[in-house]
Amino acid sequence: MTALPAAGPAEKPVLLLDRLHKKYNPGSQLEVHVLKGVSLAVERGDYVAIMGHSGSGKSTMLNILGCLDVPTEGRYLIDGVDVSSLSEAQLADVRNQYLGFVFQSFNLVRRTSALANVELPLVYAGVSRSERRRRAQTALELVGLGDRTGHMSNELSGGQQQRVAIARAIATGPAIILADEPTGNLDSQSTEEVLQIFGRLNAAGRTIVIITHEDDVASHAKRVVILADGRIAADRRNAPLHSSPPGLVDLTAAEETTEISVTDAATAPGVVVP
Amino acid sequence: MRVALRGILANRMRSALTMLGILIGTAAVILLVAVGTGISNQVQVQIKNLGTNAIYILPERNTSAQNRGTSARRIRLTKADVKALSDKTRAPSIDLVAPTVGSSGTVTWQGNTYALQNFIGGSPEFGDIRNTPVAEGRFLNEEDIASHAKVAVIGQTVVDHLFGKGIDPVGQQVEFNGVRFRIVGLQVKKGSNGFQDQDDFMFAPISTVIDNIVGNVDSYTIIGARAANKDMLPEAMVEIRTILSQTHALKPGDPPDFIVFNAAALLAAGKAAAKQFQLLLGFVAAISLLIGGIGVMNIMLVTVTERTREIGIRKALGAQRTDIVTQFLSEAMLLASLGGLIGVAVGVGVGHLKSATMQPVVSPGSVVLSFGVSVLIGIFFGAYPASRAAALTPMEALRYE
Ligand SMILES: Nc1ncnc2c1ncn2[C@@H]1O[C@H](COP(=O)(O)OP(=O)(O)O)[C@@H](O)[C@H]1O
Ligand SMILES: [Mg+2]
Numbered sequence: 001m002t003a004l005p006a007a008g009p010a011e012k013p014v015l016l017l018d019r020l021h022k023k024y025n026p027g028s029q030l031e032v033h034v035l036k037g038v039s040l041a042v043e044r045g046d047y048v049a050i051m052g053h054s055g056s057g058k059s060t061m062l063n064i065l066g067c068l069d070v071p072t073e074g075r076y077l078i079d080g081v082d083v084s085s086l087s088e089a090q091l092a093d094v095r096n097q098y099l100g101f102v103f104q105s106f107n108l109v110r111r112t113s114a115l116a117n118v119e120l121p122l123v124y125a126g127v128s129r130s131e132r133r134r135r136a137q138t139a140l141e142l143v144g145l146g147d148r149t150g151h152m153s154n155e156l157s158g159g160q161q162q163r164v165a166i167a168r169a170i171a172t173g174p175a176i177i178l179a180d181e182p183t184g185n186l187d188s189q190s191t192e193e194v195l196q197i198f199g200r201l202n203a204a205g206r207t208i209v210i211i212t213h214e215d216d217v218a219s220h221a222k223r224v225v226i227l228a229d230g231r232i233a234a235d236r237r238n239a240p241l242h243s244s245p246p247g248l249v250d251l252t253a254a255e256e257t258t259e260i261s262v263t264d265a266a267t268a269p270g271v272v273v274p
Numbered sequence: 275m276r277v278a279l280r281g282i283l284a285n286r287m288r289s290a291l292t293m294l295g296i297l298i299g300t301a302a303v304i305l306l307v308a309v310g311t312g313i314s315n316q317v318q319v320q321i322k323n324l325g326t327n328a329i330y331i332l333p334e335r336n337t338s339a340q341n342r343g344t345s346a347r348r349i350r351l352t353k354a355d356v357k358a359l360s361d362k363t364r365a366p367s368i369d370l371v372a373p374t375v376g377s378s379g380t381v382t383w384q385g386n387t388y389a390l391q392n393f394i395g396g397s398p399e400f401g402d403i404r405n406t407p408v409a410e411g412r413f414l415n416e417e418d419i420a421s422h423a424k425v426a427v428i429g430q431t432v433v434d435h436l437f438g439k440g441i442d443p444v445g446q447q448v449e450f451n452g453v454r455f456r457i458v459g460l461q462v463k464k465g466s467n468g469f470q471d472q473d474d475f476m477f478a479p480i481s482t483v484i485d486n487i488v489g490n491v492d493s494y495t496i497i498g499a500r501a502a503n504k505d506m507l508p509e510a511m512v513e514i515r516t517i518l519s520q521t522h523a524l525k526p527g528d529p530p531d532f533i534v535f536n537a538a539a540l541l542a543a544g545k546a547a548a549k550q551f552q553l554l555l556g557f558v559a560a561i562s563l564l565i566g567g568i569g570v571m572n573i574m575l576v577t578v579t580e581r582t583r584e585i586g587i588r589k590a591l592g593a594q595r596t597d598i599v600t601q602f603l604s605e606a607m608l609l610a611s612l613g614g615l616i617g618v619a620v621g622v623g624v625g626h627l628k629s630a631t632m633q634p635v636v637s638p639g640s641v642v643l644s645f646g647v648s649v650l651i652g653i654f655f656g657a658y659p660a661s662r663a664a665a666l667t668p669m670e671a672l673r674y675e
Binding site: 063066067068069070088089092093094095096097101103107108109110111112116120121123124125168172 | 277280284285580583584586587588589590591592593594595597667668669670672
């Protein structure tokens with residue numbers, strides 16, 4: 001129920017992985033031990049890039065962070081609340097209100113317009129129709145697709161689809177945005193646009209965790225975590241690269257005010273955890 | 275509901291196929307049951323047309339008595355048989371007996387010819403037994419018999435084959451096997467009784483036919499008899515069998531060399547046959563419903579991978595399990611009931627078309643049943659895979675293959 005305070009050293013981490021293990025097909029012949037005791041604390045308002053070789057377990061970790069998958073062992077806490085203690089319904093609320101997930105492969109709903117895709121999380125949040133439309137429109141404008149709202153998902157380019165996916169992830173105003181190689185399929189122009197969006201969102205106070213294998217992309221983050229063979233191999237802070245461009249602050253500030261009530265609710269897991 | 279509608283519109287092909295499957299199943303059941311009922315009704319009406327009090331006696335030509343050679347005499351119905359049957363003390367339940375002789379040959383009218391199977395020499399009494407009115411003109415009368423008149427009463431089928439359109443058959447002169455007859459009456463059309471065309475005949479006075487066509491051979495083709503009333507029908511049948519067994523000198527255990535049949539007995543047999551037929555149609559209908567259901571199931575299963583991925587996406591965005599189940603359930607319900615309703619409309623619509631031979635009868639039960647079952651099938655196969663997918667974690671659903 002608390003308002004979003006400025007991130008400080010005394011603040012408990014918004015995301016906390018504690019000796020996390022993940023095995024696929026545990027106990028069977030096909031068992032793969034992917035995460036081998038990962039501990040990671042992410043502060044509120046941080047911008048973390050996760051890097052590592054293919055197969056090192058980046059996606060596995062991000063899926064667990066996004067409450068899309070469950071760890072085999074270890075704890076995962078969001079704002080101090082152990083995710084394993086949440087009911088299925090509460091988990092759905094956390095995914096809806098608190099986390100915004102951007103898939104590497106976009107995962108838009110097929111044969112459905114950009115606007116309808118962005119509206120989806122708002123539908124599940126129980127937002128009224130007109131309000132839903134307005135917020136989805138705002139989110140699409142924020143990613144520069146204000147003029148493409150009626151297009152079907154398959155009528156958009158890869159970069160545009162990725163931006164729709166980002167708009168969808170931020171539609172409910174989640175405090176945390178998780179993105180799995182959001183620029184992996186994009187050309188340099190689109191990559192630049194997407195990175196600008198993330199920069200703005202972070203400047204507006206969102207916590208961002210993004211997977212990438214491009215140093216260039218990682219250089220936009222405040223912190224780089226390198227995963228190797230299921231363990232954290234390196235964890236360093238980038239020197240501040242740039243402050244937010246002045247022109248963009250207005251936009252994000254405007255967006256922040258429209259979503260402020262949702263953000264308030266979302267940053268207080270007390271709402272979803274009785 | 276809106277989400278469900280969107281889902282339906284976003285997957286038009288799948289939606290159309292699902293609806294088609296349900297539509298076909300529903301319509302097929304309604305139609306087949308309607309046709310079955312229609313045929314059953316028709317058979318009953320036609321058999322009733324035979325006249326329920328009428329009894330017909332025919333020689334049994336393929337009896338084993340012949341093969342056994344127990345009797346050298348020809349199997350036939352004779353004057354003696356008619357005399358015995360007409361004896362009120364021996365056959366108190368019978369009030370009318372009338373023999374006929376039959377022939378077949380070619381009828382000619384002004385150069386038109388028709389191969390006639392049933393040229394029957396009969397009497398007014400036979401007409402009474404047969405109990406079929408004339409549509410035009412008159413039936414044979416006693417005077418025709420007495421005067422051996424060369425007159426004939428004709429059936430509609432013969433009229434259709436012999437005369438051109440718009441020609442009144444009554445008063446026309448026709449030739450049968452070279453003998454000229456004047457048509458004095460046209461009988462009311464009776465249609466088929468399911469075994470034979472009942473309008474394919476000509477009646478002439480039995481005296482005339484014996485004189486000019488079959489000769490005096492003391493062998494009747496059919497003897498008609500009439501039970502005094504409907505209740506006496508079973509006794510009448512028994513009396514006929516007893517009398518003919520005596521006149522034909524059958525030993526106990528000999529198979530009868532004659533056939534006695536009655537419309538009521540035929541009616542029972544016909545009803546049973548129609549019932550069987552209805553059952554068969556019902557079975558076919560059930561199968562078509564099943565096939566429709568399997569079609570729906572297949573479509574649903576084929577799309578389940580895609581749909582499971584969609585469910586994964588929706589769950590990742592924060593959909594509750596109930597959101598998913600509600601969406602897919604309303605989608606399936608909407609599709610199934612829409613398909614079912616169209617199916618009912620098609621089934622009932624086509625069922626009310628009057629066909630040339632038969633009027634299908636749509637029964638409300640079949641409508642309710644087929645609609646209910648196909649909608650249930652649609653809902654089950656639409657919602658069941660979805661509800662299973664909804665129980666997966668988002669990642670499991672997204673990875674589903
Ligand atoms: N569903 C799964 N079942 C079995 N093995 C999996 C599954 N998903 C990923 N893996 C394996 O886990 C390892 C890590 O995968 P992933 O987290 O996707 O790596 P990254 O994103 O770093 O490339 C890989 O070896 C991959 O083959
Ligand atoms: Mg990956």
